[in-house]
Amino acid sequence: xxxxxxxxxxxxxxxxxxxxxxxxxxxxxxxxxxxxxxxxxxxxxxxxxxxxxxxxxxxxxxxxxxxxxxxxxxxxxxxxxxxxxxxxxxxxxxxxxxxxxxxxxxxxxxxxxxxxxxxxxxxxxxxxxxxxxxxxxxxxxxxxxxxxxxxxxxxxxxxxxxxxxxxxxxxxxxxxxxxxxxxxxxxxxxx
Numbered sequence: 001x002x003x004x005x006x007x008x009x010x011x012x013x014x015x016x017x018x019x020x021x022x023x024x025x026x027x028x029x030x031x032x033x034x035x036x037x038x039x040x041x042x043x044x045x046x047x048x049x050x051x052x053x054x055x056x057x058x059x060x061x062x063x064x065x066x067x068x069x070x071x072x073x074x075x076x077x078x079x080x081x082x083x084x085x086x087x088x089x090x091x092x093x094x095x096x097x098x099x100x101x102x103x104x105x106x107x108x109x110x111x112x113x114x115x116x117x118x119x120x121x122x123x124x125x126x127x128x129x130x131x132x133x134x135x136x137x138x139x140x141x142x143x144x145x146x147x148x149x150x151x152x153x154x155x156x157x158x159x160x161x162x163x164x165x166x167x168x169x170x171x172x173x174x175x176x177x178x179x180x181x182x183x184x185x186x187x188x189x190x191x
Contacts, residue, residue, distance in 0.1 A: 012039050013046075020050065029058035045074045045081075052084050061088035079105055079112065086118075095122060113139050117149060124152060129160045147176045154186055163190050 016039040023032035033054045040047050052067035068085035072078055082105050089098045102119040105112055120135035136153040143149060154169030167190050173183035 013041075015039075017046075017050070020054070024054065024057070029054055033058060042070070043074065045071050045078070048074065049078075049081055049084060052081070052088075056084075056087045056091070059091075061091045064088035065092070077108055079109060083114070095126070098122065111138065111142060113142055117152075120156070121152060124156050124159075127159070129156050132156050133160065145172070145176070147173060150176070151180070151182055154183065158186060158189065166190060 016036050019035040020032040023029070023035060033051060036047060036051055036054070040051070042048075048067045048071040052064050052071060055061070055064035055067060065085060065088040068081050068088070071081035072085070075081065082101050086098050086101055089101065099119065099122055102115045102122070105115040106119070109115070116135045116138045120132040120139070123129070123132035123135070133153075133156055136149060136156060139146070139149045140153055150169050151173045154166050154173060157163075157169060158166035166186060170183040170186040170190070173180055174187075177183070
């Protein structure tokens with residue numbers, strides 16, 4: 001494609017994306033999707049990731065997941081598309097597939113704190129405390145004084161029967177938030 005052809009396509013793409021963004025801001029997700037589909041290019045990462053997001057907002061979770069998967073096939077290392085894919089998968093109640101996506105993210109970026117923390121949270125919610133512990137330890141080593149990680153690790157430790165560790169972690173949580181009800185409750189259960 002010559003530069004002139006690219007420039008013409010860019011103007012068309014820019015117009016579609018601009019309309020789409022304006023519709024999204026106003027909560028008109030169906031119109032935002034339609035404006036992009038008029039110029040949709042299947043091989044375009046940008047179109048696919050944008051349509052994945054818009055379909056998610058519109059409650060069209062299966063379509064959303066499909067677009068995110070297309071974006072991943074175009075850009076196989078994209079963490080952005082994988083994190084996007086998590087939204088419709090969660091909305092569809094597919095927590096096991098979400099775990100697989102987080103594991104995929106961590107195979108690309110092992111120290112991604114968002115993926116480590118959220119995977120730990122999913123395992124915690126499933127009462128898989130040992131699995132949660134492994135991912136929480138990765139995050140706590142990178143961010144030793146992060147409230148969310150500390151409080152989740154405290155409860156996870158308590159559920160694993162590690163009362164001393166939980167006690168210390170609940171106390172650390174109180175250093176960050178002296179009136180924290182969750183930490184206070186955790187300490188009450190230990191004492």
